[in-house]
Amino acid sequence: MSFVSEFRTSITKAIILASIIFIVGCEQSVAPAHKKNSQLLIYCAEGSPITLNPQTSTSGTTIDAASATIYNQLIDYQPGTTELRPSLATEWTIDETGTKYRFKLRQGVEFHSNQYFSPNREFNADDVIFSINRQKQPSHPLHALYGANYPYFKGQGLGTLIRNIKKIDDYQVEIELTRPESPFLSILATPFLPIQSKEYSDFLMQKEQLELFDKNPIGTGPFQYVAYETDSYLRFKRFDQHFAYISPIKNLVYAITPDPAMRFARFSAGECDMMRYPLPVHIKLANQDDSIKSIQTSALNVAYWAFNTEKEPFNNVKVRQALSLAINRKAIIRSVYDNQAIQAEGPLGPSSWAYDNELTSTQYNPEKAKQLLLEAGYSSGFELDIWAMPVQRAYNPNARKMAEMIQQDLLEIGIQSNIVSYQWGTFLRRVRLGHHQTVLLGWNADNGDPNNFLTPLLSCLASQNRSNYARWCDRNFDQLILQARQETSPEKRKDYYIQAQKLFAEAKPWLPIAHTPNNMLIQNEIKGVTLSPLGTLSFEGVHFAQESTDIKKLPDSQKNKQEQL
Amino acid sequence: MLLSLFRILITALVSFLGLTILTFGISQQATTPLHDYQSTHWFPQYFEYLGYLLTANWGNSDLSGNDVFTELLKHFPASIELLSFSLILAIFVGLFFGIMAAKNRGGWLDKGLMSATLVGYSMPVFWWGLLLVLFFSLYLGISPVAGRIDYAYYIQPITRFMLIDTLISNHNYGSAAFFNALNHLVLPAVTLSWIPMAIMARMTRSSLVNILKFEYIRTARSKGLPENRIIWIHALRNAMQSLLTIGGLQISILMTGLIIAEYIFAWPGVGSWLLSSVSRQDYPSIQAGILALSSLVILFNLMLEIMANYLDPRKRRPLS
Numbered sequence: 001m002s003f004v005s006e007f008r009t010s011i012t013k014a015i016i017l018a019s020i021i022f023i024v025g026c027e028q029s030v031a032p033a034h035k036k037n038s039q040l041l042i043y044c045a046e047g048s049p050i051t052l053n054p055q056t057s058t059s060g061t062t063i064d065a066a067s068a069t070i071y072n073q074l075i076d077y078q079p080g081t082t083e084l085r086p087s088l089a090t091e092w093t094i095d096e097t098g099t100k101y102r103f104k105l106r107q108g109v110e111f112h113s114n115q116y117f118s119p120n121r122e123f124n125a126d127d128v129i130f131s132i133n134r135q136k137q138p139s140h141p142l143h144a145l146y147g148a149n150y151p152y153f154k155g156q157g158l159g160t161l162i163r164n165i166k167k168i169d170d171y172q173v174e175i176e177l178t179r180p181e182s183p184f185l186s187i188l189a190t191p192f193l194p195i196q197s198k199e200y201s202d203f204l205m206q207k208e209q210l211e212l213f214d215k216n217p218i219g220t221g222p223f224q225y226v227a228y229e230t231d232s233y234l235r236f237k238r239f240d241q242h243f244a245y246i247s248p249i250k251n252l253v254y255a256i257t258p259d260p261a262m263r264f265a266r267f268s269a270g271e272c273d274m275m276r277y278p279l280p281v282h283i284k285l286a287n288q289d290d291s292i293k294s295i296q297t298s299a300l301n302v303a304y305w306a307f308n309t310e311k312e313p314f315n316n317v318k319v320r321q322a323l324s325l326a327i328n329r330k331a332i333i334r335s336v337y338d339n340q341a342i343q344a345e346g347p348l349g350p351s352s353w354a355y356d357n358e359l360t361s362t363q364y365n366p367e368k369a370k371q372l373l374l375e376a377g378y379s380s381g382f383e384l385d386i387w388a389m390p391v392q393r394a395y396n397p398n399a400r401k402m403a404e405m406i407q408q409d410l411l412e413i414g415i416q417s418n419i420v421s422y423q424w425g426t427f428l429r430r431v432r433l434g435h436h437q438t439v440l441l442g443w444n445a446d447n448g449d450p451n452n453f454l455t456p457l458l459s460c461l462a463s464q465n466r467s468n469y470a471r472w473c474d475r476n477f478d479q480l481i482l483q484a485r486q487e488t489s490p491e492k493r494k495d496y497y498i499q500a501q502k503l504f505a506e507a508k509p510w511l512p513i514a515h516t517p518n519n520m521l522i523q524n525e526i527k528g529v530t531l532s533p534l535g536t537l538s539f540e541g542v543h544f545a546q547e548s549t550d551i552k553k554l555p556d557s558q559k560n561k562q563e564q565l
Numbered sequence: 566m567l568l569s570l571f572r573i574l575i576t577a578l579v580s581f582l583g584l585t586i587l588t589f590g591i592s593q594q595a596t597t598p599l600h601d602y603q604s605t606h607w608f609p610q611y612f613e614y615l616g617y618l619l620t621a622n623w624g625n626s627d628l629s630g631n632d633v634f635t636e637l638l639k640h641f642p643a644s645i646e647l648l649s650f651s652l653i654l655a656i657f658v659g660l661f662f663g664i665m666a667a668k669n670r671g672g673w674l675d676k677g678l679m680s681a682t683l684v685g686y687s688m689p690v691f692w693w694g695l696l697l698v699l700f701f702s703l704y705l706g707i708s709p710v711a712g713r714i715d716y717a718y719y720i721q722p723i724t725r726f727m728l729i730d731t732l733i734s735n736h737n738y739g740s741a742a743f744f745n746a747l748n749h750l751v752l753p754a755v756t757l758s759w760i761p762m763a764i765m766a767r768m769t770r771s772s773l774v775n776i777l778k779f780e781y782i783r784t785a786r787s788k789g790l791p792e793n794r795i796i797w798i799h800a801l802r803n804a805m806q807s808l809l810t811i812g813g814l815q816i817s818i819l820m821t822g823l824i825i826a827e828y829i830f831a832w833p834g835v836g837s838w839l840l841s842s843v844s845r846q847d848y849p850s851i852q853a854g855i856l857a858l859s860s861l862v863i864l865f866n867l868m869l870e871i872m873a874n875y876l877d878p879r880k881r882r883p884l885s
Contacts, residue, residue: 231838259829
């Protein structure tokens, strides 16, 4: 009997204790603690970066994590644009052959320090040579570190394009190219060519701890690395000696939340200040809510429907024109993109500096399409396959749905179609081999140069390399983009590109469908966020609204701790 | 006793070997070979693979190049923390509800609890998790949405059990950090434990109802023992038998739930690590994650069987 009552009281005690703990715990979170500290910014990220070195990965997650924070390049993009501006290089000159680039380097730039290493010298030419040669030379001590490969560097053929890089003096380097290539400066400004510290590498090599180099990265960027817990968070602190700007953000945390719905829930609950990759429904919700806002910028990407011009009947330009006229792209943008995209008229979007303003729009006109089919000798129609990519991308959130809409539109001009899909890897491999008749795909720019669209997607070389999925090869078009690549004057380049776009519009190897903007959700008290058309992240200029009444000071003991971070 | 213990151990070992055959198969998918094998045929290679596993050499990730075993150890504490909380919640609350229902058989409490558990039983983990977040975090605002602790607190990982780290690591946040971590644990643990808790409650109820019909219970009642003592001491002990078996089965349900709950709540455990490895097609990590989670299931079942063996006097009989 006494046992039972004892047991009962202990259970009751346990329940009471548990509820006390729960209630106390709850009270802690009523106002998320980070709100109390105005200098902590939390960014809700979509995944865990595989590495913190942008040289070794083209994944957007890595780029977002490392290039907005740890590293600087020689050249940089003006925030929110694709215009170049000086970064670690203050000026550059190109000789008359267009192959020798001389860079004057910024003086007095300091590298970060960490628990292993503190730098004894400032940034100089050795670091530039070290960083580029790491990617270029197989004999470089860090080249084969972690079995790294350098997908962007190799993909752009930079290993052969860069003949030589040499030091003129401590603050001047010269890069010699094997051929004139005007997009080279844009390539240098991509996050894939960060400048790393040679001194750090030498130091680690001496201590035989080279494997720490990319795991505890050191750079010159505005934030320095503090800690990374995979699948959980990335933590940075402000680098107070940054050469360009001192951010008002003292501590920066990337809260890794892969599920988009939970990411939005976290954001709405105020657990993070900025959120990347919202779904269309999140943007709608944000527009209805006063405490959060959605910002967007037009992006350099394109979704397209490519016709395999090597196959009958797509080798006939009239058929391609007819198919293009038959598709109601307005409806596609309404239902596939939820109106969060603009209709594309060419490979380049309006945010590119070489965009052709006079490009005439292809109007939806099934009657004219029928007429053209008649002229081409296909009055009774034909059957075709639409290959729809099986994955979701920013430029195409639902290729399957898009294919179904195209299917309906084609029925109206008497064309039967089948939708084909495979697992992503297989899909790409087969499309590269040209097994498709027509395919729905897209492209996201990695540097701001128009060449980044036209050469890989539409040149003859790319039709052999198989990233030109229309397998379209026009010698005049190729000639124009080659001339544009070798020309250094931007006005002349633009002329060439506009002519090339006109050729594209006449030949219609694809039907361009949409350009989608980059979106970000931010809390109202966060100001000064700029989005890049290239989709890269930047915290430059981001600050907290002064008028916000939400900011409370941390107790002194906690504040000191925050400052130590 | 010894003989049955031996039998249990052998069964566990066989399941473990079956598991390693599976993970060996997965490890063959890695782009760079996981280990340097001496032999060329797969059969002797398998035994070399076992040797590597036992010496904690589980290979390196295809993508990051990190040692998979270290990565696994990094993610394990978070999972264990969540799992043990959910398990405690599932067992105790489930038992309690089951007993309440059995005591009031046919009453409104019984009916209410049983329909509630039926709802819980049929609720998918991801849906339940989202609902809880919607209600407790977004509507009521009394619980954090995801993560292990508020990022205003920077806790150096020592044991990687957040609750322990907030207590032992050197910081100035006081007990606030501990309670913040505890608060972050509540929603994921409730989400995860819901299904096992419902099953536990239903099982407890049905076996108790059965047992309460037995003669010895009637004897106890006629002896004038208080009802609570009859249920808690006499009936429950017999019900434990079947409950332990059911409990063992719950572990695997808990594991599948774990992967989903970790993904939803951005909980940095083995489950979310496994899931992100799958999406990256990082076979060495997939292999390690599966091996770890499944070994845990085997281990739990082993422990439960030994416990069941101990509790059942018939099985405890010495060799004759």
